[in-house]
Every structure is written in structure tokens, then in C-alpha cells.
Amino acid sequence: MPNMSLKKNPMPEQDPNVRNKNFLEVTTGYTVAMAVDEAQRCLNCKNSPCVNGCPVSVKIPEFISLIAQEKFEDAYNKITETNSLPAVCGRVCPQEKQCESKCVRGIKGEPVGIGRLERFAADYHMEHGEDKTEKPQPNGKKVAVVGSGPSGLTAAGDLAKMGYEVTIYEAFHTAGGVLMYGIPEFRLPKNIVQKEISKLKDLGVNIETNVIIGKSILLDELFEEFGYDAVYIGSGAGLPSFMGIEGEALNGVYSANEFLTRINLMKGYKFPEYDTPVFIGKNVAVFGGGNVAMDAARSAKRLGAENVYIVYRRGKEELPARIEEVMHAEEEGIIFKLLQNPTRFIGDEKGWLKGVEVIKMELGEPDASGRRRPVAIEGSEEILDIDTAVISIGQSPNPLIKNTTKGLDTNKKGCIIADENGAPSKPFVYAGGDVVTGAATVILAMGAGKTAAKAIDEELSKK
Amino acid sequence: MSYKIVQKKDLNSQIFLMEVEAPLVARRAEPGQFIILRIDEYGERVPFTIADFDREKGTVTIIVQVVGKTTRDLAKLTDKDSLSDFAGPLGVPTPLEGKKKVAVIGGGLGTAIAYPQAKKLHNLGADVTVITGFRNKDLIILEDDLKKVSNKLIITTDDGSNGLQGFVTDRLKEEIEKGEKFDEVIAIGPLVMMRAVCNLTKEYNIPTTVSMNPVMIDGTGMCGGCRVIVDGETKFACVDGPDFDGHKIDWNSALNRQQMFKKYEQQSCEDGHCRIGLH
Ligand SMILES: Cc1cc2nc3c(=O)[nH]c(=O)nc-3n(C[C@H](O)[C@H](O)[C@H](O)COP(=O)(O)OP(=O)(O)OC[C@H]3O[C@@H](n4cnc5c(N)ncnc54)[C@H](O)[C@@H]3O)c2cc1C
Ligand SMILES: Cc1cc2nc3c(=O)[nH]c(=O)nc-3n(C[C@H](O)[C@H](O)[C@H](O)COP(=O)(O)OP(=O)(O)OC[C@H]3O[C@@H](n4cnc5c(N)ncnc54)[C@H](O)[C@@H]3O)c2cc1C
Ligand code: SF4
Ligand code: SF4
Numbered sequence: 001m002p003n004m005s006l007k008k009n010p011m012p013e014q015d016p017n018v019r020n021k022n023f024l025e026v027t028t029g030y031t032v033a034m035a036v037d038e039a040q041r042c043l044n045c046k047n048s049p050c051v052n053g054c055p056v057s058v059k060i061p062e063f064i065s066l067i068a069q070e071k072f073e074d075a076y077n078k079i080t081e082t083n084s085l086p087a088v089c090g091r092v093c094p095q096e097k098q099c100e101s102k103c104v105r106g107i108k109g110e111p112v113g114i115g116r117l118e119r120f121a122a123d124y125h126m127e128h129g130e131d132k133t134e135k136p137q138p139n140g141k142k143v144a145v146v147g148s149g150p151s152g153l154t155a156a157g158d159l160a161k162m163g164y165e166v167t168i169y170e171a172f173h174t175a176g177g178v179l180m181y182g183i184p185e186f187r188l189p190k191n192i193v194q195k196e197i198s199k200l201k202d203l204g205v206n207i208e209t210n211v212i213i214g215k216s217i218l219l220d221e222l223f224e225e226f227g228y229d230a231v232y233i234g235s236g237a238g239l240p241s242f243m244g245i246e247g248e249a250l251n252g253v254y255s256a257n258e259f260l261t262r263i264n265l266m267k268g269y270k271f272p273e274y275d276t277p278v279f280i281g282k283n284v285a286v287f288g289g290g291n292v293a294m295d296a297a298r299s300a301k302r303l304g305a306e307n308v309y310i311v312y313r314r315g316k317e318e319l320p321a322r323i324e325e326v327m328h329a330e331e332e333g334i335i336f337k338l339l340q341n342p343t344r345f346i347g348d349e350k351g352w353l354k355g356v357e358v359i360k361m362e363l364g365e366p367d368a369s370g371r372r373r374p375v376a377i378e379g380s381e382e383i384l385d386i387d388t389a390v391i392s393i394g395q396s397p398n399p400l401i402k403n404t405t406k407g408l409d410t411n412k413k414g415c416i417i418a419d420e421n422g423a424p425s426k427p428f429v430y431a432g433g434d435v436v437t438g439a440a441t442v443i444l445a446m447g448a449g450k451t452a453a454k455a456i457d458e459e460l461s462k463k
Numbered sequence: 464m465s466y467k468i469v470q471k472k473d474l475n476s477q478i479f480l481m482e483v484e485a486p487l488v489a490r491r492a493e494p495g496q497f498i499i500l501r502i503d504e505y506g507e508r509v510p511f512t513i514a515d516f517d518r519e520k521g522t523v524t525i526i527v528q529v530v531g532k533t534t535r536d537l538a539k540l541t542d543k544d545s546l547s548d549f550a551g552p553l554g555v556p557t558p559l560e561g562k563k564k565v566a567v568i569g570g571g572l573g574t575a576i577a578y579p580q581a582k583k584l585h586n587l588g589a590d591v592t593v594i595t596g597f598r599n600k601d602l603i604i605l606e607d608d609l610k611k612v613s614n615k616l617i618i619t620t621d622d623g624s625n626g627l628q629g630f631v632t633d634r635l636k637e638e639i640e641k642g643e644k645f646d647e648v649i650a651i652g653p654l655v656m657m658r659a660v661c662n663l664t665k666e667y668n669i670p671t672t673v674s675m676n677p678v679m680i681d682g683t684g685m686c687g688g689c690r691v692i693v694d695g696e697t698k699f700a701c702v703d704g705p706d707f708d709g710h711k712i713d714w715n716s717a718l719n720r721q722q723m724f725k726k727y728e729q730q731s732c733e734d735g736h737c738r739i740g741l742h
């Protein structure tokens with residue numbers, strides 16, 4: 001008999017007023033009892049609509065029923081048939097827009113907590129399970145992967161399992177991409193990411209850090225000089241956009257990337273144990289409404305800022321961030337200034353930020369993206385006193401590879417143009433993830449890596 | 464992976480040279496480019512110009528001035544140590560082809576950064592005048608190396624202790640007034656020095672390239688921390704530079720941005736696990 005409760009088992013989490021002062025994970029995860037109880041809410045639907053909502057088609061009813069039967073390891077193995085990073089996806093997928101949005105239990109009441117259960121199975125495995133990696137039989141072919149974000153990691157893992165000799169080239173000193181330098185510890189503990197990466201190493205994937213493709217090695221040289229048979233580009237969308245308004249070069253104005261990199265990758269929150277400093281003022285404004293903005297605002301709060309604002313030009317409904325992150329941010333005391341847009345930054349005589357002028361907005365006609373376009377209300381300007389600003393209005397792909405590679409087509413935003421298999425304009429070169437789509441999601445980046453791995457295998461098998 | 468230090472040599476009391484094994488950096492390095500290194504797990508990522516490289520040996524040389532925590536820690540290492548990270552070459556190589564007569568100006572440590580450019584210009588057959596300035600004669604570096612790659616080498620000191628007193632701008636002005644026709648000036652050194660050179664060359668209408676060195680983290684265009692305003696536009700020094708047209712730089716904003724992390728850097732050395740206990 002299924003559990004007919006209309007509500008999901010709530011997620012145990014740290015108290016908002018405690019967690020907004022530490023970098024420990026906000027949510028602590030289901031216990032066995034909670035997981036089994038939640039799993040019993042699943043109706044095991046024949047046509048499993050939830051699966052259609054998942055970009056990598058995780059076998060949702062199957063794994064959930066295994067949890068209900070307390071076969072946790074089997075549940076984990078079922079998930080990893082199609083998703084190699086369940087501990088990550090269970091935590092960061094926008095489930096409300098994906099799998100859970102399609103769940104029939106969501107029609108009346110809350111959907112099954114698919115993400116939470118996925119995380120449970122992965123965490124259970126990490127604690128109790130054993131990884132039995134068998135190194136596959138090498139097939140004698142070599143593939144290079146550029147970038148070690150979720151997209152590159154997935155492609156590398158799949159290719160290694162098929163017997164390819166895979167090397168990942170990563171520009172930074174640590175592998176993991178945005179999972180390491182963007183998403184903060186309190187949302188995605190870094191040891192989880194590192195465990196996933198060490199599994200890949202067990203599979204025989206070679207990771208070369210500190211190598212910038214387009215600088216240290218040109219893309220074409222990977223074929224000519226290094227003898228690779230194919231290349232997968234998963235270099236992400238790391239180039240921060242600025243707003244182009246007055247005062248952006250003032251001290252105290254950061255891009256979200258700089259702010260979060262200092263904190264996450266360089267562990268600035270442990271300064272001065274670690275050498276990299278982060279400047280945090282008393283009053284911090286973060287501009288933007290996505291996951292990146294939420295992460296920046298919540299990090300600022302944790303580093304001791306008194307007032308942290310999110311300034312977003314549309315309304316609450318339109319915030320692109322995961323619902324859970326918006327809720328957590330509100331609970332932690334982040335102040336939302338919706339329907340407002342900055343017009344200029346104001347500095348003191350020494351070039352330090354002391355305020356920002358914002359203008360009120362209203363929503364007009366829908367634009368090309370179908371969302372209603374925000375329009376400024378003349379004369380509604382006011383000044384907000386701030387000493388730190390974090391600009392988080394989007395990112396586009398870095399031009400390093402594009403500028404040094406012939407025959408690689410990119411669009412206006414600098415994204416590599418690729419077909420549905422991730423094959424761009426150049427022979428034996430594939431691409432996927434944020435570098436193709438522009439800033440998107442972890443699971444889409446993984447899906448692209450998976451598809452491309454398959455396409456690469458098909459093409460190289462013909463060779 | 465770690466990067467072995469194969470040579471370490473003091474050039475003066477504050478400046479030392481370090482040759483590091485980094486074949487993937489050496490293979491494509493060009494004058495004007497830089498690397499980013501990290502000493503260890505706790506370290507900051509810090510940029511240094513590629514002062515020299517040897518593609519065959521697979522080594523890259525950097526010349527470092529001790530100014531704060533990381534450079535002080537670095538100064539303690541020897542040819543028995545390794546660095547945990549050494550990434551590059553980063554930035555755009557300085558375009559040096561086709562120049563006939565160039566004045567290369569180095570201020571203090573900037574001399575080391577300017578050296579590979581003078582060397583390449585010389586190898587390309589250009590007429591090279593090198594003018595470098597130091598606070599006093601004890602701080603003079605690379606004199607012999609510079610002699611080899613220049614048609615004329617002028618070394619000037621703030622206090623006149625080497626027999627020639629004055630700033631690099633005084634010397635450059637003298638040369639220009641004497642009728643030397645430079646088709647380009649390359650100026651590398653502290654911001655105020657580069658600004659002074661640019662003010663001078665503007666009067667004489669001589670194109671001038673400067674090398675900007677704002678605070679950097681990734682060095683790949685990802686953080687935007689290194690932004691400089693050039694001709695009213697925001698540029699990233701790590702990917703668009705570090706060399707820019709000196710007559711188009713917004714010097715005030717560059718000088719302000721340099722102040723940003725000053726107090727933290729002091730704290731890093733005072734409270735941090737300063738590995739040498741100085742300060
Ligand atoms: C702060 C933040 C929060 C986010 N929160 C969420 C969330 O909650 N849920 C969600 O689904 N998505 C979230 N995202 C988006 C998600 O992280 C990205 O869509 C995803 O990481 C893209 O994966 P990727 O593999 O394409 O690229 P990335 O993760 O960006 O990885 C690219 C890697 O390539 C490296 N690289 C780049 N250029 C080169 C080069 N030339 N040579 C060698 N290496 C190179 C980079 O250093 C990087 O490590 C968030 C993003 C950010 C920034
Ligand atoms: C592209 C580039 C090339 C460089 N090349 C060289 C080089 O060849 N040799 C060399 O010795 N240095 C070079 N620098 C400067 C070098 O990176 C800094 O001196 C170093 O980061 C200081 O680290 P620290 O921890 O020792 O000092 P910190 O404790 O970080 O700082 C000490 C003092 O130096 C100032 N400072 C910090 N970073 C910089 C910077 N980037 N530029 C100027 N002042 C700074 C601080 O404001 C402070 O006053 C270069 C910088 C850039 C951006
Ligand atoms: S991978 Fe993401 S979308 Fe797919 S089932 Fe898991 S949480 Fe849902
Ligand atoms: S739609 Fe919901 S209830 Fe049905 S199988 Fe999927 S998760 Fe279970």
C-alpha cells in the first residue's frame with residue numbers, strides 16, 4: 001500500500017540562523033526511515049512520466065522501488081546506469097522544472113522527492129558501498145577531453161568504460177569545473193565531487209591540470225602532435241558579463257565568478273589559513289536572480305555581511321534559480337529587491353564603492369524568450385548604500401579556444417555551434433555542455449557529454 | 464603533478480631568478496606572456512612574467528621581486544623544491560615583428576619583464592635602446608644580459624649612485640630631444656612610471672605599449688578581477704593583454720584598483736601560516 005501523504009518527507013537541515021554563519025552543508029539528507037517512507041509515495045506508474053522530465057532518463061520508478069525494498073545498493077546501481085553523478089544531481093538539479101515537474105503525485109499535493117531519494121542512494125553508497133571498478137580492455141584509441149566540469153567528466157567516464165585511453169586537460173589546478181569553483185561547499189560538499197573524480201581515475205582516466213587548451217596546447221596540436229583520434233570540448237561558459245554601467249571598475253565591485261572562485265576554489269572563507277583574501281563589506285548587493293546570484297548572496301552572508309540584497313529586474317515568479325535556493329536564501333535573511341535594476345555605481349574619493357543607484361522596473365510585453373520584459377519606471381531612481389557589489393547577470397564561453405582554432409563555428413554569444421550529437425564544424429571534434437548551450441545546468445552538461453561519447457565511439461569505430 | 468625548480472639565483476637583495484621545469488609551458492611561450500603559479504595547497508595563484516624559456520630543456524624562467532606573502536615564501540625555496548602548480552603560457556604575446564627602432568623602458572623589476580622583449584626585438588634585427596631605472600646602484604639587475612641584446616643601454620638611478628641620476632623619463636626625453644626617432648616605446652614597470660612615460664611619448668606622438676599587472680586569479684578570463692579600462696572599454700588584462708596601448712589606459716582607475724587587497728595581504732602574512740615568520 002503506497003504512502004498517500006500529500007507532502008514530501010521534509011528534508012532535515014541546519015537551522016537558518018546557524019547555517020548562515022557556517023559553510024557546512026545546509027541539508028543533511030534523509031535517514032533510512034525517511035527515505036523508505038518517501039519511496040513508498042511513488043506509485044510506480046507504468047508510463048513513468050517523471051522519466052521524460054529527466055534529461056538523462058534516470059530509471060526513476062525502478063530505483064525508487066528498490067529503495068522502498070531497502071535494496072539501497074541496487075537502487076544506486078540502477079541510477080548509475082544512466083547518471084554517473086547522482087550525489088551531485090540529487091543536490092543541484094532543478095527538480096521542480098525536470099523530473100518532479102512531471103510526477104503524477106504533484107497533481108494533487110507534492111511530487112515524490114525524486115532528487116532527495118537520488119541523493120540518499122548516492123550518499124548511502126558512498127558511506128556503505130564498495131566501488132568495484134574494473135579497468136576496461138583498452139581499444140588502442142585516444143581521446144582528449146577539454147575541461148573537467150560535469151560535461152567533460154561524463155564524456156571521459158563513458159569513453160573510458162568503452163576502452164578509450166582518455167586524458168582530460170583542465171586549465172585550473174583542480175578538476176571539477178563549476179562544481180568546484182562555482183557552487184559553494186554548503187550546497188555541494190567538495191569531497192563528493194572529488195570522490196566522483198577519483199572514480200574516474202580508477203577507470204584509468206588521466207587528468208592533466210594547469211593545461212590551457214588554446215594556450216599551452218592548441219586544439220589542432222592535440223591531433224597532430226599528441227596523436228588523439230578525437231577531442232571533446234567541455235570548456236563551459238566561464239566568461240563573466242558585466243553590465244557596462246558607470247563605476248564598474250570601482251574597488252568593491254566583483255563578478256560573481258571572482259567572488260565565488262576566491263571563496264570556493266581558493267578557500268577564501270578559510271583566510272588567512274589559506275592565502276587568498278575576499279573582501280566583504282557590511283552591505284552587499286548581488287545583481288541577478290539565478291543560482292549563481294543566490295550562491296553569491298548566501299556566501300556573503302556567511303562571511304559576515306550585515307545586509308545582503310538580491311537586486312533582480314524581474315519579479316519573484318521569474319527568478320531563474322532553483323526554488324529551494326530561493327527559499328533557503330530568504331530563510332537565511334537575504335533581502336530581495338525585486339523589479340529593480342542598477343543604473344550606476346557610486347564611488348568615494350579613493351575609488352571604493354559606496355552606493356548604487358537603482359531604478360524601479362515594471363513588466364511589459366513578453367520578449368523573444370517568452371518572459372515579460374522589464375521596463376524602467378522613469379524618475380523612480382533611489383540610492384542604496386552598499387560597499388560590495390557582486391555582478392551575477394550571466395556568463396558566456398571563454399574565447400581562448402575559439403580564437404586559436406580554425407574551422408570551429410561559434411554564434412554571436414561565442415557558443416560553439418554543434419549538432420544534436422555534439423559534433424561541431426570540425427572533423428573528430430565534439431563539444432557540449434555550457435560551451436554549446438551557454439550557461440545551463442549540470443544535468444544538461446552531463447547529458448551532452450554522454451551523447452557525444454556515444455557519437456565519438458560510433459565515429460571512431462568506423463575509422 | 465608538480466613542477467621542479469631546477470635553478471634559483473639571487474639577482475639583488477630583493478629580486479631572484481627561478482628556473483622551473485614546465486615543458487608544456489615552455490613549448491609555446493613567447494615574450495610578453497606570463498604564467499600563474501601556486502606554491503602549495505594553501506597558496507594563492509600568482510602571476511609572473513615569463514622572463515626566459517628553453518624549449519629543449521622544457522624550462523621556464525621567472526624573475527621575482529619580494530613584495531608580500533607569496534613572493535616571500537617563494538624566495539625560501541631552492542632547487543631541491545617543487546611548485547604544486549605552474550600554468551601557462553597566458554596572455555597575448557607582444558607583437559614585435561616589423562619594428563625598426565624601439566626604446567624599451569624598464570622600471571625596477573619591470574626591467575626583468577622587459578628583458579625578453581628586448582631580446583626578441585634584437586633577434587629580429589631591430590635597433591634597440593634599453594633604458595632602465597633603479598632606486599640605487601645595488602638594485603641594478605640584468606646589466607650584462609641587457610647589454611647583449613641592445614644597441615644602447617642606459618641605466619639610471621634615482622639617487623645617482625651609479626653615476627647617472629634621474630628617472631627613466633628624463634633619459635627617454637634626452638634621447639628623443641637628441642633626435643633619436645623611435646617608432647615605438649615599450650614601457651614596463653610600476654603604474655606611475657608607465658603613466659609618466661606615456662605622458663611624455665604622447666607629446667612626441669610615439670606609439671607606446673605598456674604591460675599592465677592588475678591582481679589576477681585565474682588568468683584565463685574567468686573572474687574579471689584583472690579588468691582595466693582601455694579607451695573607455697573594459698578589458699581583461701589576462702586574455703586581452705597584459706600589453707595595451709599606453710595612450711588609451713585609464714590610469715586613475717588602474718591606480719585605484721591596485722589598492723583593493725592591500726590590507727588583506729598584510730594580514731595574510733601576519734595571521735596566516737607565514738612559512739618564514741617574517742613581518
Ligand atoms: C555559482 C553557480 C551555481 C550553479 N548552480 C547550479 C545548480 O544548482 N544546478 C544546476 O544544474 N546547475 C547550476 N549551475 C550551472 C552548472 O554548474 C553548469 O551548467 C555546468 O557546470 C556546466 O558544465 P560544463 O561541464 O559544461 O562546464 P564547467 O562546469 O564550466 O566546466 C568547464 C571546465 O573547463 C575548464 N576550461 C575552460 N577553458 C579551458 C581550456 N581552454 N583548456 C582547459 N580547460 C578549460 C574550466 O576551467 C572548467 O573547469 C551553477 C553554476 C554556477 C556558476
Ligand atoms: C601579468 C603579470 C605579470 C607579473 N610579472 C611579475 C614578474 O615577472 N615578477 C614579479 O616579481 N612580479 C610580477 N607580477 C606581480 C606579482 O604577481 C605580484 O608581485 C605578486 O602577486 C605578489 O604576491 P605576494 O603574495 O608576494 O604579495 P601580496 O602580499 O599579494 O602583495 C604585496 C604588495 O604587492 C601589491 N601587489 C599584489 N599583487 C600585485 C600585482 N599583481 N601587481 C602589482 N602589485 C601587486 C599589493 O598591493 C601589496 O602592496 C606580475 C603581475 C601580473 C598581473
Ligand atoms: S538526474 Fe536530475 S532530473 Fe534526473 S532524476 Fe535525478 S534529479 Fe531528477
Ligand atoms: S511519476 Fe511520480 S509517482 Fe509516478 S513513477 Fe514517477 S515518481 Fe513515481
Ligand code: FES
Pocket residue numbers: 678679680681682683684685686687688689690699700701702
Ligand atoms: S585574471 Fe581572472 S579574468 Fe583575468
